[in-house]
Structure formats: C-alpha cells, structure tokens
Amino acid sequence: MKAILSIILAAALIPVRPATAQGVKEKIQVKARLGYAIGGTAPIGLPATIRSIESFKLTPNFMVGVGGKYRLSEKLGLHAALHYEIKDMDGEITTKGYHMKVKMDEDELEGVYTGHVRQKVRQRMFTIPIQLTCEISRRVQLKAGPYLSLLVDKDFSGYAFDGYLRKNDPTGIKVVMGSKEGEWATYDFSDDMRSCQLGVAVGVDWTLGSQWGLSADLSWGLTGIHHSDFKTVEQTLFPIYGTIGLFYRII
Amino acid sequence: MLKYSYILALLALLLTSCIKGEPQNMECDILEAWVDDDRLAEHFAQNADMRIIDVPSSEEQLTFVVRNRSALPAMPINFKLSPGATIFPVGGSLQDFSQGPVTYTVTSEDGQWQRKYTVDFREAVMPGHLYDFEDFELSSDGKYYVWFDMADDGTKNSIWASGNEGFMIAKPNAPSEDYPTVPEANGFDGYCVKLTTRSTGSWGRMFKKPIAAGNLFFGSFDSRFALTNTLKTTNMGIVYTKEPIKVTGYYKYTPGEVFTDKDSKQVTSRTDEPAIYAVLYLNHDEQGNKVMLHGDDVRTSPYIVSQAEVSTLPPTDEWRPFEMTFEASAPIDASLLRDGGYNLALVFSSSKTGDMFEGSVGSTLYIDKVEITFKNEE
Numbered sequence: 001m002k003a004i005l006s007i008i009l010a011a012a013l014i015p016v017r018p019a020t021a022q023g024v025k026e027k028i029q030v031k032a033r034l035g036y037a038i039g040g041t042a043p044i045g046l047p048a049t050i051r052s053i054e055s056f057k058l059t060p061n062f063m064v065g066v067g068g069k070y071r072l073s074e075k076l077g078l079h080a081a082l083h084y085e086i087k088d089m090d091g092e093i094t095t096k097g098y099h100m101k102v103k104m105d106e107d108e109l110e111g112v113y114t115g116h117v118r119q120k121v122r123q124r125m126f127t128i129p130i131q132l133t134c135e136i137s138r139r140v141q142l143k144a145g146p147y148l149s150l151l152v153d154k155d156f157s158g159y160a161f162d163g164y165l166r167k168n169d170p171t172g173i174k175v176v177m178g179s180k181e182g183e184w185a186t187y188d189f190s191d192d193m194r195s196c197q198l199g200v201a202v203g204v205d206w207t208l209g210s211q212w213g214l215s216a217d218l219s220w221g222l223t224g225i226h227h228s229d230f231k232t233v234e235q236t237l238f239p240i241y242g243t244i245g246l247f248y249r250i251i
Numbered sequence: 252m253l254k255y256s257y258i259l260a261l262l263a264l265l266l267t268s269c270i271k272g273e274p275q276n277m278e279c280d281i282l283e284a285w286v287d288d289d290r291l292a293e294h295f296a297q298n299a300d301m302r303i304i305d306v307p308s309s310e311e312q313l314t315f316v317v318r319n320r321s322a323l324p325a326m327p328i329n330f331k332l333s334p335g336a337t338i339f340p341v342g343g344s345l346q347d348f349s350q351g352p353v354t355y356t357v358t359s360e361d362g363q364w365q366r367k368y369t370v371d372f373r374e375a376v377m378p379g380h381l382y383d384f385e386d387f388e389l390s391s392d393g394k395y396y397v398w399f400d401m402a403d404d405g406t407k408n409s410i411w412a413s414g415n416e417g418f419m420i421a422k423p424n425a426p427s428e429d430y431p432t433v434p435e436a437n438g439f440d441g442y443c444v445k446l447t448t449r450s451t452g453s454w455g456r457m458f459k460k461p462i463a464a465g466n467l468f469f470g471s472f473d474s475r476f477a478l479t480n481t482l483k484t485t486n487m488g489i490v491y492t493k494e495p496i497k498v499t500g501y502y503k504y505t506p507g508e509v510f511t512d513k514d515s516k517q518v519t520s521r522t523d524e525p526a527i528y529a530v531l532y533l534n535h536d537e538q539g540n541k542v543m544l545h546g547d548d549v550r551t552s553p554y555i556v557s558q559a560e561v562s563t564l565p566p567t568d569e570w571r572p573f574e575m576t577f578e579a580s581a582p583i584d585a586s587l588l589r590d591g592g593y594n595l596a597l598v599f600s601s602s603k604t605g606d607m608f609e610g611s612v613g614s615t616l617y618i619d620k621v622e623i624t625f626k627n628e629e
Contacts, residue, residue, distance in 0.1 A: 048271035097277050105453045107422055170277035170364050174308035175420055178479035182459040
C-alpha cells in the first residue's frame with residue numbers, strides 16, 4: 001500500500017501550471033484500448049509443496065477500455081481509465097504434502113495432499129487505473145500507478161485428482177483420489193472471493209502511427225483474491241497479469 | 252516487440268523459477284513386512300504367511316501366523332517403508348518374539364513424523380464360535396466404535412471390521428452414535444450390534460456414494476479406496492481352521508422409508524432388505540500368493556469352497572431367530588484347513604445392495620447372539 005500512496009503523493013506534488021489560453025483541450029488525450037492478458041493467480045513465491053506446473057491453458061483474457069490523459073507538464077501527465085477486463089486462469093499443478101482443508105457444508109476434509117490439482121479461476125471486472133505518465137521520447141510513454149477493480153463475475157473452483165490425501169497429518173489414514181469424475185475431490189470457493197481488488201499497474205505505450213500504437217502492461221494485485229479470513233487455501237493468492245495491447249488515439 | 256518478449260519472460264520467470272527444491276517425505280508407514288529366510292519357512296504353515304502385504308494406512312499391528320510360537324527362534328523381519336523413511340530396530344535385525352510383540356518405530360525422511368508399529372507372531376488361534384457383541388471400544392481417535400473377540404487369555408482379536416472408518420472420511424464431525432455401525436444396549440441379551448444405513452452428506456453425494464449401509468464383517472477395512480473403489484475397501488475373511496456347517500442368531504429389521512439409487516433418485520418399486528451371508532474360501536492361489544476377497548468378488552470368486560445365506564429376513568420389531576446352512580461347491584482339504592489355508596467371511600449389512608449405494612436411509616438391522624456350528628461338533 002505504501003507504494004500506491006507514494007505514487008499518489010508524487011502525482012499530487014507535481015506543480016500544475018495554470019491552463020493557458022490554448023485551453024484544456026490541448027492537454028487532454030483520449031485513447032481506446034484492446035488487449036490480451038497472460039498471467040495467473042498464484043502465491044507470491046510458490047511453496048515447496050507445489051512441485052510442478054503441468055499445464056497452463058490460455059483463457060480468453062481480453063481487455064477493452066477507454067482512458068484519458070491530462071498533461072501536467074512537458075513530460076508528465078495523469079492518466080485515468082475505465083477498462084473491462086477478464087483475468088481467468090486454467091492450470092494444473094502437482095503437489096507433494098500440500099496442506100489443504102476443504103469444507104463442504106459442515107463437513108471438513110483436512111490433510112496433506114500429494115497429487116494433481118486442476119485449478120480454474122474466473123474473474124470478470126471493471127478496472128479503474130489512476131497512473132502517472134512520463135513521455136521518455138516522442139513515441140514512448142511510461143505509466144505507473146494504482147488500480148481498483150470491481151468484480152462482476154467470479155469463480156474459483158477445481159478438483160484434486162490422481163493422488164492421495166493423508167487425513168489430518170502425514171500419519172493419518174490414506175484416501176486415494178481417482179482420475180475420473182466421481183472419484184476426485186472438487187471444490188468451489190467462489191463465494192469467498194473479494195468483489196473489490198486493489199493493486200498497482202505499470203506499462204508502456206509505444207506510438208507507431210499517427211493515431212495508434214502498441215502497449216504492454218503489468219498489473220500486480222496487492223489484495224489476495226479471497227477475503228482475508230479465508231484460510232482454506234494455505235497461501236494468499238494474488239492476481240498477476242501482463243497485458244499486450246493496441247491503442248487508438250481518439251482525441 | 253522487445254517489450255512483449257520482456258513481459259513474457261517475466262511471466263515465465265514468475266511461473267516456473269519459483270519451483271523450490273523438493274521437500275523431504277513426511278510419511279512414515281510400513282507398507283510390507285516379510286521373513287525371507289528359507290530356513291525359517293518350517294515355522295509357517297504356508298509360504299504366504301511369511302509376508303504381510305498391503306498394510307492398511309490405519310493399521311499399527313502386524314501379526315504373522317506361525318505353527319508354534321514357543322519354538323520360535325529370533326526372527327529377522329524385513330520392511331518396505333514409505334520412501335526415505337527409516338525404522339528402528341532396523342529391518343533384518345534378529346528380534347525375539349517368543350516373549351511377545353516387538354515395537355518398531357518408523358521415522359519419516361524429514362525426521363518430523365513417527366509411527367509406532369507392534370509386530371507379533373501368533374499361532375492360528377481359532378476365534379470363539381459365539382458372538383455376543385459385548386466386546387467393543389472406541390477407535391484410537393475416539394471417532395467410531397470397533398468390535399473385537401476377547402480370547403481366553405484376555406487378548407483382543409480384531410476379527411470384526413465395519414465401514415465406520417470410511418464413513419468418518421465423509422462425515423468427520425458425526426458423533427460416534429450416528430455412525431452406520433454402533434453398539435446398542437437393548438440387545439437380545441446385553442449389547443447387540445445395530446447397523447443403520449446412513450446418508451453420507453455432501454461429500455458422499457459429490458463422490459456418488461450417497462449412502463453407507465451399516466455393516467459388520469470378518470476381516471479388515473482399508474479406507475484407501477473409500478472415495479474411489481469402495482468395493483475394494485472391505486477385506487473380507489479371517490483364517491478359520493474348522494469347517495462351518497451353519498450359522499444361527501437373532502435379528503430385528505426395519506427398512507427405511509425411501510429407497511434410492513446411487514444418484515439419490517427415489518425408486519418407488521423397491522423396499523430395502525438386509526443381508527446375512529457367509530463364505531469359506533481358499534486364502535492362497537496355486538503359486539502360494541495370498542488371496543483376499545472384497546466386496547466385488549466375495550460371492551463369485553473361484554476360490555470359494557462353501558457358502559451360506561439367509562434367504563429371507565422379513566421386517567420385525569421383535570427378536571427373531573435366523574439360520575443359514577453352508578453348501579459346499581468344492582472339496583475342502585481337511586489338513587489344509589487345520590493349517591489355516593481357508594478364510595471365513597461372515598457378513599451382516601443393513602442394505603443388501605448397499606455396496607452399490609442402493610438402499611434406504613434409516614434401514615436398521617439389529618444382530619445378536621450369533622453362533623457358528625462346525626462339522627465335528629454336530
């Protein structure tokens with residue numbers, strides 16, 4: 001959170017020159033954007049109990065949005081936008097002795113799990129980034145700042161398969177998870193997901209033509225995707241996505 | 252495009268380079284135990300008795316069956332353990348079992364976990380032939396009841412098993428009185444055993460195993476397959492050294508109201524029925540490997556030599572006698588029988604097709620005063 005605060009503070013401290021006769025109009029730039037995100041929702045620093053990433057499927061992580069920049073000085077500006085984003089994930093991992101606790105109604109299954117896990121995350125959201133921009137050349141502009149996302153659709157579910165659980169601890173009874181539906185353990189923690197996410201985003205806009213260009217952005221969630229009192233998954237999971245995009249300058 | 256590849260590289264880094272070194276194994280089980288010295292084979296009735304395989308994960312007592320325990324020299328036992336685990340006393344070291352069981356401690360590879368096992372050598376004790384269900388206790392974790400046969404010298408023979416351990420996986424918070432197999436104070440005389448078909452709740456529904464019939468059988472339970480292949484959880488049969496002729500006892504039965512199939516759908520045309528049957532079978536194959544029957548083959552295995560079933564058990568609120576007579580399907584070798592070459596499985600269930608997850612929640616079978624009659628006693 002300190003990072004966000006200092007960025008906001010820095011933005012606020014930039015001396016804003018009074019609008020000249022040329023008017024506010026010249027200081028404003030509006031861009032429409034389209035992008036595709038690759039990334040995931042993962043703990044920062046994978047625990048040793050996660051042994052491998054077996055598969056990582058591409059999901060339709062498209063982004064569309066429109067944003068405006070207000071020029072503060074020759075190089076600096078303030079950028080705000082409204083994006084509709086999809087930050088999905090579909091991956092498979094293997095674990096060795098991973099501590100897990102899965103609750104179904106009032107019945108809880110806790111233990112250490114060794115085997116495969118298929119994890120699906122669905123996050124559809126409106127995001128408002130507020131960024132400080134800096135033109136390092138006529139064509140290249142850097143952006144950095146906090147963002148706020150409001151989720152309109154969310155899902156966090158998956159299943160543990162082809163493995164076994166030792167109930168409670170590694171000396172507990174062994175329960176095998178099979179490799180077909182009805183023999184594996186499914187879970188769904190969609191209801192425990194936050195509806196509101198905060199994070200920081202950095203990026204670069206690279207103008208190629210007179211109106212259009214390419215962009216690359218990295219957004220790093222500072223809040224976990226679940227409520228802080230959610231303890232079923234051992235590590236807090238953060239959404240971290242990189243977006244490659246196109247922009248078109250409208251104004 | 253430079254920026255693009257930079258971002259991709261960063262993501263790849265995030266996803267893969269964070270995989271840490273493999274943690275050491277935390278498990279500390281004995282998976283198999285055996286004696287492989289040919290000179291010691293004479294102490295065993297058959298070669299299959301020299302090896303204990305497929306030790307259930309909840310088992311902490313391993314018993315080798317020998318001809319004469321008092322004549323036993325110090326025995327070297329070899330073990331197959333969880334990967335990386337160590338055992339003390341070490342595998343293969345000579346231990347004296349003539350004075351009683353020896354305790355072995357297994358330590359996990361990471362050194363953080365231990366399990367203690369007692370290993371014993373005993374003669375093929377003939378369990379009693381009268382079962383009154385007075386001898387039971389709570390399991391070591393206090394969750395559910397287990398039954399045993401009290402020998403004359405006061406040792407507990409764990410001849411009875413039930414699906415209670417499997418039920419615990421699905422309903423870990425259930426009080427011990429709400430398990431499928433429980434003791435009941437108002438028996439025919441003293442305690443009886445009460446078998447009730449129970450719902451397995453959300454977990455059971457998810458794994459398409461929505462009910463658990465109350466059952467009690469000779470043998471052991473292996474919870475490993477409780478969520479995948481339940482028919483393999485029931486290791487049915489214990490060594491019997493006499494030929495059974497008939498089984499008698501008393502029962503009460505009330506079927507549950509709504510009969511459902513494995514998808515929890517109501518089947519109006521069916522009413523639940525209990526099951527009482529017994530099977531005598533060869534406990535080793537031609538090569539001397541152990542044979543254990545499970546829920547999927549206990550009625551159909553080619554190793555079966557004789558079986559009995561109570562044909563009808565009408566519902567009753569009052570204690571009623573039942574009787575079933577064995578019908579042999581293959582000759583029984585008398586000397587092999589004496590040497591422990593046959594297993595007897597005696598099975599009670601509150602829902603006859605409960606193994607297929609068909610039955611009525613609430614079906615209740617009470618059993619008491621069971622007696623097995625043997626050939627030379629008639």
